[in-house]
Amino acid sequence: MKGKGGKIVNILNDEDLNWQKVKIKGPVISNDASGLEGLIGLEVLEDYNLQSVLKGGEKHKTPKQKRKEERLAKKELKKKSVKPVEVKAPEPPKKRKVEEFVEESANESEDDDPKKRRKKKQQQKKMKKISDFEKIENADSDTEDEGNEEAGRFVKPPPPEEDLVDMQEVTDGWNGLGVPEPILRALAEKGFNSPTEIQSLSLPAAILGKKDILGAAETGSGKTLAFGIPILTGIMELKRKNIRSGIRKPNKIAKKKNRDDRDLTPPPEELVEVPMENSDSEEEKQEEEEIKEDEDYKPLYAVVLTPTRELAVQVRDHIIAAAKYTGITAVAVFGGLAQQKQERILKKGPEIVVATPGRFWELLQQENAHLSKIDDISFLVIDETDRMVEKGHFEELKLLMRRINFDETRKQSRQNFIFSATLSMVHDIPDHLHKRNASRKNKIAKITPGMKIHSLIEDLGISQPKIVDVTRSTQTAQTLTECRLICSIEQKDYYLYYFIQRHPGRTIVFCNSIDCVRRLSTLFGLLDCHPMALHANMMQKQRLKNLERFTKDDNGLLIATDVAARGLDIPRVQHVIHYQVPRTSENYVHRSGRTARANQNGITVMFMDPGEVKSYLKLCKTLDRTEDLPLFPVSDRHLSVVKERVDLAREVDKLELKNKRTSSEIGWLKKSAEEMDMIIDGFGEDGSDISDDEDAFQIERNRNTQQLNGKRIQLASLLQKPLFPRGFSFKYPTSSGKLDIPKMQFSEGQSVPGDNSAVKVLKKSIEDLKLAKKQRNKRK
Numbered sequence: 220m221k222g223k224g225g226k227i228v229n230i231l232n233d234e235d236l237n238w239q240k241v242k243i244k245g246p247v248i249s250n251d252a253s254g255l256e257g258l259i260g261l262e263v264l265e266d267y268n269l270q271s272v273l274k275g276g277e278k279h280k281t282p283k284q285k286r287k288e289e290r291l292a293k294k295e296l297k298k299k300s301v302k303p304v305e306v307k308a309p310e311p312p313k314k315r316k317v318e319e320f321v322e323e324s325a326n327e328s329e330d331d332d333p334k335k336r337r338k339k340k341q342q343q344k345k346m347k348k349i350s351d352f353e354k355i356e357n358a359d360s361d362t363e364d365e366g367n368e369e370a371g372r373f374v375k376p377p378p379p380e381e382d383l384v385d386m387q388e389v390t391d392g393w394n395g396l397g398v399p400e401p402i403l404r405a406l407a408e409k410g411f412n413s414p415t416e417i418q419s420l421s422l423p424a425a426i427l428g429k430k431d432i433l434g435a436a437e438t439g440s441g442k443t444l445a446f447g448i449p450i451l452t453g454i455m456e457l458k459r460k461n462i463r464s465g466i467r468k469p470n471k472i473a474k475k476k477n478r479d480d481r482d483l484t485p486p487p488e489e490l491v492e493v494p495m496e497n498s499d500s501e502e503e504k505q506e507e508e509e510i511k512e513d514e515d516y517k518p519l520y521a522v523v524l525t526p527t528r529e530l531a532v533q534v535r536d537h538i539i540a541a542a543k544y545t546g547i548t549a550v551a552v553f554g555g556l557a558q559q560k561q562e563r564i565l566k567k568g569p570e571i572v573v574a575t576p577g578r579f580w581e582l583l584q585q586e587n588a589h590l591s592k593i594d595d596i597s598f599l600v601i602d603e604t605d606r607m608v609e610k611g612h613f614e615e616l617k618l619l620m621r622r623i624n625f626d627e628t629r630k631q632s633r634q635n636f637i638f639s640a641t642l643s644m645v646h647d648i649p650d651h652l653h654k655r656n657a658s659r660k661n662k663i664a665k666i667t668p669g670m671k672i673h674s675l676i677e678d679l680g681i682s683q684p685k686i687v688d689v690t691r692s693t694q695t696a697q698t699l700t701e702c703r704l705i706c707s708i709e710q711k712d713y714y715l716y717y718f719i720q721r722h723p724g725r726t727i728v729f730c731n732s733i734d735c736v737r738r739l740s741t742l743f744g745l746l747d748c749h750p751m752a753l754h755a756n757m758m759q760k761q762r763l764k765n766l767e768r769f770t771k772d773d774n775g776l777l778i779a780t781d782v783a784a785r786g787l788d789i790p791r792v793q794h795v796i797h798y799q800v801p802r803t804s805e806n807y808v809h810r811s812g813r814t815a816r817a818n819q820n821g822i823t824v825m826f827m828d829p830g831e832v833k834s835y836l837k838l839c840k841t842l843d844r845t846e847d848l849p850l851f852p853v854s855d856r857h858l859s860v861v862k863e864r865v866d867l868a869r870e871v872d873k874l875e876l877k878n879k880r881t882s883s884e885i886g887w888l889k890k891s892a893e894e895m896d897m898i899i900d901g902f903g904e905d906g907s908d909i910s911d912d913e914d915a916f917q918i919e920r921n922r923n924t925q926q927l928n929g930k931r932i933q934l935a936s937l938l939q940k941p942l943f944p945r946g947f948s949f950k951y952p953t954s955s956g957k958l959d960i961p962k963m964q965f966s967e968g969q970s971v972p973g974d975n976s977a978v979k980v981l982k983k984s985i986e987d988l989k990l991a992k993k994q995r996n997k998r999k
């Protein structure tokens with residue numbers, strides 16, 4: 220219907236449409252105060268296209284009006300419980316059926332029979348799960364489309380049909396966990412046919428139940444994807460629903476608490492809204508800008524915090540691999556790299572940020588626009604949590620938690636993931652407290668795993684998480700073989716060289732200090748073992764480079780501090796050597812966990828000198844070990860050759876150091892002489908050496924150099940000879956005193972046969988010892 224002179228006239232084009240005049244009783248020009256003043260006639264239009272009417276109308280609305288109308292429409296729809304009409308591709312009949320069933324069942328009046336009622340409820344629950352899963356599946360295609368429109372880099376052609384069939388077979392093991400198809404596709408590509416234990420227990424609670432997860436599982440058991448998959452699934456869901464944040468609804472208590480808090484605490488000054496008197500056009504302009512900003516808004520959905528930089532890079536890579544077909548972006552932000560570069564990366568608005576807490580907090584303090592959205596994140600992960608909450612280590616984490624937990628509603632609508640291999644590990648009361656306990660009434664009790672977990676939940680402000688603890692009482696991976704090697708401090712270098720030569724393979728050596736890493740790196744460099752160092756005082760670029768080189772070398776040797784102990788997932792690490800007994804049981808578990816990952820075999824050898832026995836016993840107690848770790852067998856016959864080489868390398872190292880010192884002393888002398896305008900013995904007026912024979916410094920330097928060169932040549936010729944000659948048989952002393960001689964055949968150019976691994980050698984030696992013991996007992 221239109222009135223002449225009304226706005227609607229402009230909306231519809233008179234020439235195209237079939238307007239019909241309406242006969243009105245009485246005068247055509249109304250002037251009778253009946254509310255129709257100015258009306259000169261009526262026309263109706265019955266045959267029209269609603270879309271064009273709406274579109275035409277939209278043109279004339281201010282953004283404010285539009286938003287108001289949208290709000291009203293939504294309210295109206297809510298009242299009527301009608302879903303908003305979306306232009307959708309027709310859904311496959313099966314999926315529609317499931318949803319209809321759920322809705323129908325919900326609307327049906329309840330049956331009188333309680334048994335039937337229960338059965339129906341269970342059925343509804345089951346169908347709801349399937350429906351949720353299918354909704355997520357549907358979301359994938361939506362998300363991909365969004366990605367396609369937003370950025371060309373996310374455009375992915377649909378997989379060919381035969382691929383889909385194959386993929387379904389491959390990913391059968393993931394059924395019923397709520398993992399959407401694009402993620403399944405990426406998992407299939409990686410050959411992950413079924414979930415690991417921690418994944419299958421956490422995924423349904425996280426994806427379908429939207430629960431906080433507190434997960435503890437052995438090292439290398441796939442914890443990264445146990446939080447990575449639910450986060451990616453959740454982001455896909457939020458994107459599909461066009462929701463910026465809040466994966467779950469906050470409860471009423473949270474809302475009330477928030478209201479109460481707000482009533483009690485005055486808002487910070489910067490949050491006080493100052494009413495502005497804007498003219499209409501100014502307001503409209505502002506709103507238009509707001510809308511534009513809205514369109515450009517890139518939400519930060521998830522933040523993952525890790526204790527080390529290398530781990531941040533690795534977690535990002537794992538997430539990116541799983542997100543390959545989702546269009547979701549993830550970046551890593553950590554200290555030691557150019558801040559500007561990281562700011563540039565953040566400007567692109569990645570949906571997931573993996574970070575170390577220090578750099579994250581630093582950027583937040585500088586009001587980085589993207590990271591400031593942390594208040595609105597939907598997912599928070601604290602990886603290696605027990606390490607992250609250690610006193611004095613991560614003050615920034617506490618500050619971050621205080622900030623994001625300030626708003627109770629947001630806190631409640633955020634999903635949290637707390638993971639570590641040693642989350643529930645507890646320690647005995649220290650000796651000094653034991654003594655104090657004896658004289659006290661109020662005794663200090665040992666903390667239980669439950670208490671530890673509870674205190675973590677309290678510290679981090681997490682609500683009723685699902686606790687998934689699948690760690691074994693021994694805390695280490697099932698496929699890990701553990702042993703020790705007793706020797707003096709002096710002998711440790713010999714045994715390390717022996718081990719590396721005798722058992723080639725990717726090896727990580729852990730030390731308790733940076734100095735020790737440096738010394739060993741130099742020594743084993745001289746012994747041609749090509750070690751890579753990793754410690755906190757290295758340049759970050761070098762750290763990453765060394766790690767990369769190590770990863771590429773099948774016989775790589777990494778010498779590191781505990782900075783490499785947690786989380787690093789380097790494929791096919793065969794040996795982990797604790798050059799010193801680790802300071803904590805947690806460090807032992809995490810260091811050892813760099814091998815025997817993802818059900819692969821691996822061995823860990825702890826070198827211990829007599830001074831370390833006490834630490835070793837403490838470690839055994841915490842790790843619930845009732846028996847000593849077995850001793851790793853070493854063939855003493857070859858230690859003399861090993862010793863000769865290592866000693867020579869040590870001498871070369873010493874001489875090199877001496878030479879460097881002499882050179883720097885000469886340099887310092889020259890510089891001082893120049894500054895004081897002096898001529899000193901042994902140098903000409905221009906500071907040049909005048910005679911090598913006359914100057915004491917020069918004489919010493921020359922002698923050193925000669926000696927050094929001689930030793931270098933000697934070492935080089937030794938290193939050219941095979942350490943274990945061809946046809947050599949290893950002999951290990953047994954407890955009976957007899958020598959056990961394993962039969963081995965060495966091929967040309969191969970010092971140790973491939974199948975003679977450290978694990979096998981140890982197992983064989985354990986069997987032999989058992990046999991010898993049996994025989995001894997028989998004789999008795």
Ligand SMILES: Nc1ncnc2c1ncn2[C@@H]1O[C@H](COP(=O)(O)OP(=O)(O)OP(=O)(O)O)[C@@H](O)[C@H]1O
Nearest residue numbers: 411413414415438439440441442443640786788817
């Ligand atoms: N479902 C799966 N099937 C096969 N391999 C998997 C699966 N999930 C993860 N993995 C692989 O297992 C390895 C270990 O995973 P991840 O690094 O997540 O272990 P983790 O439990 O976090 O170990 P840590 O405690 O040392 O940090 C990785 O190489 C990962 O790609």
